[in-house]
Amino acid sequence: MARRQIHVSIDRLRGQRDEPAPRPQKLPSDDRACPTCASTFRAEEMRHNLNVCAACGYHWPVGGRERVAQLSDDGAYDELWTELRAADPLRFVDIQPYPRRVEAAEAKGTTEALVCADARIGGRPCVIAVMDFSFLGGSMGSVVGEKFARACERAADRGVPLVTVSASGGARMQEGVLALMQMAKTIVGFEVLRDAGVPVIVVLAHPTTGGVWASFASVGDVTYAEPGALIAFSGPRVIEQTTREKLPEDFGRAESQLSNGHVDAVVDRRELSGRIGRLLGILEQPPPATASLAMSLAQNGTERAARMAQALPSIPRRLRQRVLGGEPPADGGPR
């Protein structure tokens, strides 16, 4: 398992949000203009303000690793499973071959559309899985599915929460029906977490659409969304084409999906890490009292019941009768 220790120092500008950032000077090389309020920021400023417009709060996209660093204490994390890379099971060609698309995306330095890591948030260990929209539109192919499932299993094994951020156009079409199957694979991952009683926090970033919204992203234990994020199975354009409805501006946006009942809170990115850290504190399980643990092991859970049932054949016949019912043995009496 290839791991890489990455330290990124992030100044979160906590508490400074109320003071608007000084209007930046235009620097032609790396400045960016806010599409909402037209304020411009230098790359350094953008990074310091977590890619949020200091003037109006507009949320730009964030790369996978940058997002993991933003969430993690001191920006420190151990990335997991970078050795998993896309294959081309269909030898798929649309206007260009799929491997060429993957090569181009990998050339930018990201290995896939999901970045997984061990990290701490608010002092609490967790597994983080973040989608990267810049890698083929954050599309969910086999690598995303596999890494996501592994992230769930790792969180379950270690008994630490999973924190996941979605940003995706949906299934990766170039992997055909195998990409579709990754939806089910993420659901398997969540089943493992459920058995383990391990919480999962889903953060919906812009955009969370198609097969990602229709799988793990919509069934988290607690679901935050970033302001303005589009959250939909079918995007507004597709719906307008299909049904010739004219949709309102805020259709499918985080704020609408909150009032539609699909999101627990819309959380500003600059609050996100703190909010998640606090939530992990709430959700942390108490250390089990030995006696009550033994009791719950004995009495709870079908898993254990199945194991007990498997152990039954080696239990003396007389006792098996007592437990399973049925005729008493002909040679009753102590064995």
Place this chain on the structure above:
Amino acid sequence: MARRQIHVSIDRLRGQRDEPAPRPQKLPSDDRACPTCASTFRAEEMRHNLNVCAACGYHWPVGGRERVAQLSDDGAYDELWTELRAADPLRFVDIQPYPRRVEAAEAKGTTEALVCADARIGGRPCVIAVMDFSFLGGSMGSVVGEKFARACERAADRGVPLVTVSASGGARMQEGVLALMQMAKTIVGFEVLRDAGVPVIVVLAHPTTGGVWASFASVGDVTYAEPGALIAFSGPRVIEQTTREKLPEDFGRAESQLSNGHVDAVVDRRELSGRIGRLLGILEQPPPATASLAMSLAQNGTERAARMAQALPSIPRRLRQRVLGGEPPADGGPR
């Protein structure tokens, strides 16, 4: 347990529905006029046509025992628990004392607002529980709750389906909060049926409102409704008073509730017994193969797991260790 063998011969007029009944002669003593089409029928005709208007299909109310007879093969059934009668825990008086109301209702020959019976439908044994709107508006008090719970337990014990017909204005207010508690009691009954894997068929007759609709009546396995039956938590009059909305004529009626997704089918009373009989045939469990039964007993069900766990203290210590895990005994070896 007081039981009474009752035989009522009912001519169901099956297959004769298409021929309209000859216009009856007016007999002032016991004729009834259809509120929809104004056709009049004599009591004998009414009974023969199951209290349905032969001309337009309007469904009149049916008494509890008459309904049980309509549903049961050859109209034969054994009534159960007629010894349960209303008490007056609140010594409740509104415009008259509650016991006086009960006396008046009992004087008409019905003992309570729920009639329970052993019977067969389509040749298959089942337990039937039918509400009687003529007994204090079919209101659900302690006797209804107790009988309903017993009916569920009886069906579960015998592994036969429960068929229940609701017709009620809701909880029996004169029993105060204890009447409210009967809602939860019916839910307990359904839990027992669920554990036993025994199906329950709910028939919603006019009216099914208030606490009855908000408890067992809305959570049957298969739910039929009689044409035109009002099915609602709050009736249209209350809603119009509360919200000053003007409601459509068909608001809360069986046909609307079918399209609202709360009912599986609207079934004419003259079809009901046949339809239920066919459904019981579909739902009947196959005789378990001995081997697979044993397997499922060993592997399935938390109920059994709990029983096994209770039996554990009497299993030798060494084996208990093996099943429950934990430290091996210091004095390892055979006991």
Place this chain on the structure above:
Amino acid sequence: MKPPHMGDIGGRFRRFRSRLGGSAEPEADDVWKAIQLARHAERPYPLDYIARLMPDFEELHGDRLQGDDHAIVAGIGRYHGRPTVVIGQQKGRDAEERVFRNFAMSGPGGYRKAMRVMELAEKLRAPVVTLIDTPGAFAGAQAEINGQGGAIAQSMQTMMRLRVPSIAVIVGEGSSGGALALGVADRVVMLENSTYSVISPEGASAILWRDAGKAQLAAAAFKPTAANCYRWGVADAVVPEPEGGAHTDHDEAARLLDGYLSRTLRNLIAIPDADRVRQRRDRFRRLGAYRELPTGGTAIVVGVDDPRPAPGS
């Protein structure tokens, strides 16, 4: 068939033991006073208790179906060192909030939000506490279309099946199925001045007396006080309020509730899940009062005057 004589029933009920020091036959005025206190405009509401009992609380929103019903607040907080789910019916404090909360009368979406948060409790093995305070479920056309009846029934089913411990607290006014939907818990407890009834006195007045002005008379007939509900077995315990009522001192009211909740949750957690579920079922299976006629002879009353365990968990 001659109806049995019912005159001897009242006598049995007069023999109720008065465990709470009050008279077995409270004066109509006392009942009305409790109703007034239960509805007092300054009475603490669920969020007031939550703020005091669990400073770390995350409110969750939405039924994951079609909306977020503000009449019910639900979330998860840290309570005595463990995650605990709280669901409460929230009246509004001022006119604007009352409209926003729909006077704590929720539609089906409110109960469905409650159910989805109970599922989270189940997954995380977090106990569930409900705080009940509603004049009833909302009576509206859309609520009916969206299955108000089914939502209440399913909420009861969900609570009946919970493998985690649960406590329902009537903190104010518990009226009708809208209250019971959140009331199917291992322990049902009432604050001293709360009420629990099949219908609001105003509703009963209109229906039974056919006169909107007989609410006080109806209240006296229903006697929906905590002490009476305790006698009837509907409440397992009565939690004292500050002198004069909970509205006089929210902090003290929360402290008194905290004492009961923390102790009772500790006791409930120690019970194996399967036993707890069975006991919960048995609790609701038993409730009620009826007569059982022998083949001949005097009626036996079953139910409310059965010996009951002492108050407290």
Place this chain on the structure above:
Amino acid sequence: MKPPHMGDIGGRFRRFRSRLGGSAEPEADDVWKAIQLARHAERPYPLDYIARLMPDFEELHGDRLQGDDHAIVAGIGRYHGRPTVVIGQQKGRDAEERVFRNFAMSGPGGYRKAMRVMELAEKLRAPVVTLIDTPGAFAGAQAEINGQGGAIAQSMQTMMRLRVPSIAVIVGEGSSGGALALGVADRVVMLENSTYSVISPEGASAILWRDAGKAQLAAAAFKPTAANCYRWGVADAVVPEPEGGAHTDHDEAARLLDGYLSRTLRNLIAIPDADRVRQRRDRFRRLGAYRELPTGGTAIVVGVDDPRPAPGS
């Protein structure tokens, strides 16, 4: 970071065993022909199979929330001596029925109806058979507001948790998450001329080629035939259709499906529940194809060319 060389990947996929006698590399024409057959106007739909496989069938209606979605039919029937739940996506046979069925494109209510019927299956320990035939879940504003995404995800969760046996049959066109929502079963089987794909060829054409007219090209790229899905491990078996396609002989098509279903259900029922649930999870956990880079050296492809069990249950 140098992107790994991908040229050697194709070679491994050329080594696919051709278990079904077809070429490992079907001609584009063959793919298009399968798509045409899967969508044939006379092709049997779920209710056609149900009528032949279970003469005693009770269709159930409604999601118990807010409506009855006609794009999905659901019910319980008697199948080989035991109650069996069937859920199918139903296209319309004529213009009027197509509108009534919304072309088998269901909203969230359809999946929620499916889930409530699955719960009945669970209670009655009845196996679940799904019959999949949809161009996809409906793209509409109300569907989004009512949680189309969550409904699909929850349907997958419900199927993943079923303790009863389940079989998903792609009987026609299985497109996108709308199909997969009913496809999380113990066995996933495809009729010979059915297709299963991440998106319809028309949708892919518009998105990937930015040209609505490239559907045939898209079909050839996706290769969504039964034989290919079997090779990829997405289908566990391929059920033959009558010569010329299922539309030529509905009775024979139903008879051929019956053979597979009855045998496979019998086998599945014999597996202990806990094992079956575990195997189902493992099945979907495995699916996919990716490369695993060692610290240095050639890529290992994991996934589709793994040895797989023989066809049939």
